[in-house]
Amino acid sequence: xxxxxxxxxxxxxxxxxxxxxxxxxxxxxxxxxxxxxxxxxxxxxxxxxxxxxxxxxxxxxxxxxxxxxxxxxxxxxxxxxxxxxxxxxxxxxxxxxxxxxxxxxxxxxxxxxxxxxxxxxxxxxxxxxxxxxxxxxxxxxxxxxxxxxxxxxxxxxxxxxxxxxxxxxxxxxxxxxxxxxxxxxxxxxxxxxxxxxxxxxxxxxxxxxxxxxxxxxxxxxxxxxxxxxxxxxxxxxxxxxxxxxxxxxxxxxxxx
Ligand SMILES: NC(=O)c1ccc[n+]([C@@H]2O[C@H](COP(=O)([O-])OP(=O)(O)OC[C@H]3O[C@@H](n4cnc5c(N)ncnc54)[C@H](O)[C@@H]3O)[C@@H](O)[C@H]2O)c1
Numbered sequence: 001x002x003x004x005x006x007x008x009x010x011x012x013x014x015x016x017x018x019x020x021x022x023x024x025x026x027x028x029x030x031x032x033x034x035x036x037x038x039x040x041x042x043x044x045x046x047x048x049x050x051x052x053x054x055x056x057x058x059x060x061x062x063x064x065x066x067x068x069x070x071x072x073x074x075x076x077x078x079x080x081x082x083x084x085x086x087x088x089x090x091x092x093x094x095x096x097x098x099x100x101x102x103x104x105x106x107x108x109x110x111x112x113x114x115x116x117x118x119x120x121x122x123x124x125x126x127x128x129x130x131x132x133x134x135x136x137x138x139x140x141x142x143x144x145x146x147x148x149x150x151x152x153x154x155x156x157x158x159x160x161x162x163x164x165x166x167x168x169x170x171x172x173x174x175x176x177x178x179x180x181x182x183x184x185x186x187x188x189x190x191x192x193x194x195x196x197x198x199x200x201x202x203x204x205x206x207x208x209x210x211x212x213x214x215x216x217x218x219x220x221x222x223x224x225x226x227x228x229x230x231x232x233x234x235x236x237x238x239x240x241x242x243x244x245x246x247x248x249x250x251x252x253x254x255x256x
Contacts, residue, residue: 008229010236014039017085018235019077021068021126022095024051026195027145027231030224031092032059034232041085045077046095068095068122071129078129088133090235093126093144097160098197101204104158112159119163120170127174127185134183141235144171145227146187146246148254164189168246175244184243186234191250193222218251 018035022028023044032044032055042061046052049065056063062084066073081088099115123144134140149157150164168187175185192198192212198221202209213219230249233239248254 010038012237016040016089017081017087018090019043019081019088020092020094021045024048024055026197027193027224027227028094029055030228031094031231034228043077043081043085068126069117071125074125075129078133082133087137088130089140091130091142092231093123095122098201099157099160101156103156107158115159116163120166123167124170127170131174131178135178135181138182141184143231143234144187146189148189148191148248148250150189152254172244179243186242186245188227188230189246189248190227191222191253192216193224193227195224216251216253217256222251
């Protein structure tokens with residue numbers, strides 16, 4: 001059996017079915033690899049068709065290529081888990097975008113709708129269809145990838161910050177609604193994590209990279225594997241009484 005980078009194996013995960021959105025890159029990709037290393041069968045969703053297909057070939061996974069803001073796409077992905085893999089045990093909702101930095105009063109309505117559409121409506125649609133299936137089965141665990149920006153103000157990223165705060169509200173509400181059905185819904189709140197999303201932002205200026213590093217008490221960026229390890233633990237039976245929780249994984253950044 002392959003092991004995860006941390007070497008942890010969750011015996012209960014072997015042969016289970018996992019759906020990952022935003023699977024083609026960064027944290028979603030790391031989650032996909034770690035579920036695969038646990039012996040899970042995977043359905044991967046992303047709008048980046050080429051990268052999605054490459055990863056799926058490597059992990060022997062099924063794919064649905066498309067956008068999480070499109071309800072038909074999300075419904076099709078959940079239905080494909082049932083039709084082709086036999087159910088849905090775990091879901092990680094990682095698809096998201098940072099948005100273009102701008103002061104709130106310079107943020108266009110179009111940019112607001114684009115970012116909240118992906119980061120918030122996308123998670124809503126995923127939860128809606130994942131929960132229907134999991135409630136009917138009487139089991140399942142979902143983790144949405146929010147952000148430390150879901151707990152604190154984030155100047156010049158208003159749509160991102162607002163959407164991540166809202167994901168925590170959705171997570172808590174969903175958890176309370178489905179707890180008695182045996183389904184758990186949690187969120188992971190990463191700090192600055194080295195992924196293509198963050199690298200794109202840091203390319204906007206070397207001073208930005210220094211600013212980000214200075215804000216992290218442990219002095220380094222997180223890795224996608226460190227975030228994925230938290231998401232996997234929340235899905236595992238080791239976290240069987242953890243529900244409606246927002247797990248910050250950020251090297252103490254927002255503890256200061
Ligand atoms: N990297 C960080 O520092 C950081 C920090 C906090 C939170 N997060 C969150 O983690 C999640 C993953 O981010 P990442 O850093 O891995 O970014 P990433 O850009 O490396 O990966 C995001 C993936 O989501 C996909 N995606 C984006 N919009 C989509 C859509 N509408 N439909 C389908 N797929 C879509 C992209 O194609 C990409 O493959 C995001 O929700 C992000 O907000 C990241």
